[in-house]
Amino acid sequence: MSTCGPIRAPRTRDRAGGEMMKRRMMLGLALTAALPSAALASRVRPAPLEVLDTYLANPVPDSRAQVAGQPLLLRRVHDWNFDPAAVAVETEEGQRLGYLPPRQAEVLSRLLDHGARTSARVTGPGRIQVLLHL
Known part of the structure; x- marks a missing residue:
């Protein structure tokens, strides 16, 4: 019986997963930054x-x-x-x-x-x- 260390995914998948996480974080930041401007836009009322x-x-x-x-x-x-x-x-x-x-x-x-x-x-x-x- 051979002792193996923890099973690891190939390096390319780790890198792709990391890239995916960066994209998600950037998207989250972009959406968070857009919320205040959307809230302000909803407060603007048209002229009577x-x-x-x-x-x-x-x-x-x-x-x-x-x-x-x-x-x-x-x-x-x-x-x-x-x-x-x-x-x-x-x-x-x-x-x-x-x-x-x-x-x-x-x-x-x-x-x-x-x-x-x-x-x-x-x-x-x-x-x-x-x-x-x-």
């Missing part, structure tokens, strides 16, 4: 999309005193009998300025009912711009 430039329907008397560029909120109003698809326009403090015109509010109210994020801003006396955030 202008979907409407309109007037205020049923404005309250003080609504025309708003400053151009002032941010506004759009709130869905379900209990207004005149317009079942009503969308109220309010200041950030919650002061109601008026409503979107019924014909234009019809589509926007459906988007709001399904959770769409919107905003608006004053563009002139009694006029607003409605933005959709994607």
Whole structure:
């Protein structure tokens, strides 16, 4: 019975295996380096999309005193009998300025009912711009 040392794979396989390990390590490093940039890219949001430039329907008397560029909120109003698809326009403090015109509010109210994020801003006396955030 002969005593043999440990069985070893031929040298070429060791070298190939070593090369394979180096490739795996390089790939791992490359992927790890790409993760922070992918995370940053997912945080970048597209600019809001202008979907409407309109007037205020049923404005309250003080609504025309708003400053151009002032941010506004759009709130869905379900209990207004005149317009079942009503969308109220309010200041950030919650002061109601008026409503979107019924014909234009019809589509926007459906988007709001399904959770769409919107905003608006004053563009002139009694006029607003409605933005959709994607």
